[in-house]
Amino acid sequence: SAAETLLPVRSSSAFKEKGVLTPEEFVAAGDFLVGACPTWSWEAGEAGKKRPYLPEDKQFLVTRNIPCLCRAKDLLQGKMDEEMVELQEGQQEADAWVATGGSTNTEDIEKIADMSLGDDEPKEAEAGESQGGGEAEAAVEGKQEDRGGEESDSDDIPDMEDFVVEEEDDTVTINPRTAVSSSDAQEDDNKILKTRTYDISVTYDKYYQTPRFWLIGYDESRQLLKPELALEDVSAEHAEKTVTIDMHPHIPLSSASIHPCKHAHVMKKLLDNLSEGGKEPSVEHYLVIFLKFIASIVPTIDYDYTMAADIGG
Amino acid sequence: MTESLRFLELASAPDVSFWARLAELKLNEYKLSEDPIPVVGHYRASANNFASPLILTSASFDLETTYENQIRMEGEVVLLNTLESMKTFERKKAGLSCIERIDEDVGSGAWVEASSKLNRFVVVCFADLKQYTFYYWVCVPAVKAASPMISKTVEEGAGQDVCTACYEYYKGTKGRTPFWIVEGGGGDTPFRCRGIGEYDRCEKKEEVIVAFVDPSDATGSPGWPLRNFLWFVASSLWGAKTVRVLCLKEEKLGRFSTTSSVLHTVDVPPESGEDKGKTIAAVGWEHNAKGGLGPRSVNLASTLDPKQRASAAM
Known part of the structure; x- marks a missing residue:
C-alpha cells in the first residue's frame, strides 16, 4: 500500500512493550523457527518484490504441503453459519477485528479436468506411439512457426483424447490415488475429496510491524483453491472478521491472509502471560508463540510442529 | 510367500x-x-x-x-x-x-x-x-x-537410537544425501552412519542397513526414489542379494519418527548376464x-x- 511505502521501517525494539517486531527481529525469530522446526524454511520470493529491509534470501517463511483433512465447520459441528463468506457482517461489530476488503470478485479458477488418455487399450496405443514417434520431430518443427494460432484462442478445453500413450505395464507402481481406494472405497474416497493441502507463509508486515500469516490452498487433485474457499478452513468467528484476501507480497497470487491489525495486541498479551508465568520469552521465540496463536484460528490445518519447541526460561 | x-x-x-x-x-x-x-x-x-x-x-x-x-x-x-x-x-x-x-x-x-x-x-x-x-x-x-524386487519382511517402527543417529547425520547434508549406511546397534555398539560409498569397507555386509529419506506415507510401499537405488546400486553395483532399507519418515519438529519409520528387507534379484543392459x-x-x-x-x-x-x- 501507499502507506507502507512511505512509512519508515521500525528500527527500535519494542516487542515486549508493544508486541511488534523490527525486520531484524523478524529475521532472528525466523532463524530460530527454522532451526527448531525444520519444516519451515526461508524463501527469497519473486525478484521484483524483494523488500530492501530484509535479507535477499530471507524475505519470508514457508512450510508446504500441510494436510487439511476436514473443514473447520465439520470440526465445530455446524456452529459455522452457511453464509460465513459474507465478510461485511463483521464490520458491524464494534470491537471486532477489522473486516477489511471483503470478498473479491476473483473469477472462479476454472478447473479443467485432467485429460484422459484412453488407457484401456494398451496394445493399440503402443502401435500408435511407434508410428507417431517418427513424425514427432517434423511435427515440432512445423508447429514452431504458427504458434498462437486458432487453437490457443479457443475457449474450449483442448481435446487431448488423441494423446498417444503407451500404457506402462508396470505392476509395481502405486498410483497414490488408487492406492487408497482399494480397502474401504467409500470412506477413503471421502477422505481424499476432503483432503486439501496448504502452503503456509509468514511475511513481515511493515505497516503493522508484525508477522502476517498467508494460506495458499490446493484441492485433492492439487488444483489451486479459490482463496475464498480457504475461509472454510478458518474458524467461524475469524472467517467472518479477520481473514482478508489480498495480493501476497512475494508470490504473484491473491490469497487468504489473517489480517495483522490485532496481532501486536494479542502478541503483547501472550508475551505478558508468559512473563507472569515466570518464563521470560526472548524475541527469538516470537514466531513460535505467534504460530501457536494462529493455530487456534485454523483448527484443521495441522501445521503446528512447534508444540515441543522449548520457549521461555 | x-x-x-x-x-x-x-x-x-x-x-x-x-x-x-x-x-x-x-x-x-x-x-x-x-x-x-x-x-x-x-x-x-x-x-x-x-x-x-x-x-x-x-x-x-x-x-x-x-x-x-x-x-x-x-x-x-x-x-x-x-x-x-x-x-x-x-x-x-x-x-x-x-x-x-x-x-x-x-x-x-x-x-x-x-x-x-x-x-x-x-x-x-x-x-x-x-x-x-x-x-x-x-x-x-x-x-x-527384468524381474521385480521381492519384499521379504516389513517391520514397522524404529528405535530412538537409530533415528537420532540418522537425524544427526542427515541434517548436515544439505539435502544431497537421501541414502546412507547405518552400521552397529548390536549389543553395546552404538549406531554409526557413514557415506553410501563406504559399503565396501563395511565388515559385516549382511548387517548393513541403508537409510532412506522416504517420501511415501504407505507402510508397505517405499517411496519412488528407492527404486533406482535398488537397481543401480544394490543390484548392479554391490551385487547384493538382500538389502535392509530403513525408510525414514518425519515426525513433528522434522526429526525422524520412531513409530512410522519402516524397516524393509528386500531381495534384490541380480540382473543376469543375458538381461543386463538390454x-x-x-x-x-x-x-x-x-x-x-x-x-x-x-x-x-x-x-x-x-x-x-x-x-x-x-
Missing part, C-alpha cells in the same frame, strides 16, 4: 510461483526455444502420515537452491511451443535419457558425494499464455528391471487426477492475468 515390492509414485507439486516464473522466462528469455531448462525440485520425508510430493517453486530455477531437511532432485523442463507437440513428444526417449544421465553419475562415482543424483525428473509442458493455462506432465524415471525401460510418468496416464493442466488466469488481478484489487 513372495511378494513384489511396490513403490509409491512421487506426486508432482508445481506451485503458482513456479508457473509464474516459467511464464516470465518464456516471454523474456527462452522465447521459442524448446531446449531443456535445468531446474531443481525438492521432496522430504513423509510427515504426519502424509506423503511428500516433489515440490517445484520459483526457486526451482535457481539451481543452487538447497533446504535443510529437503532432498534436492535435479531435473529439466521441456517447454514446448504447441499443445500438438506435447502429444508427439517422445516421452520414452526423455525418460531413457534421464536414466542415461544417472548411469553416468553412477559410473563416474558422482553419486557417492550426492546420492540424490540417483533420481532425476523431467517436466514436459506447454504454456498457453493467452489463457494462463499450463499443460504439464512430470516423469521421475525409474529403471524397470532390458532397460524407463517408467515413471505421473498419473493424473483421474488416475490415468496423462498430462495435467492448471489455469492461473485469476492470479496471473493482469486484467483479472486489477479487477480483483478494486
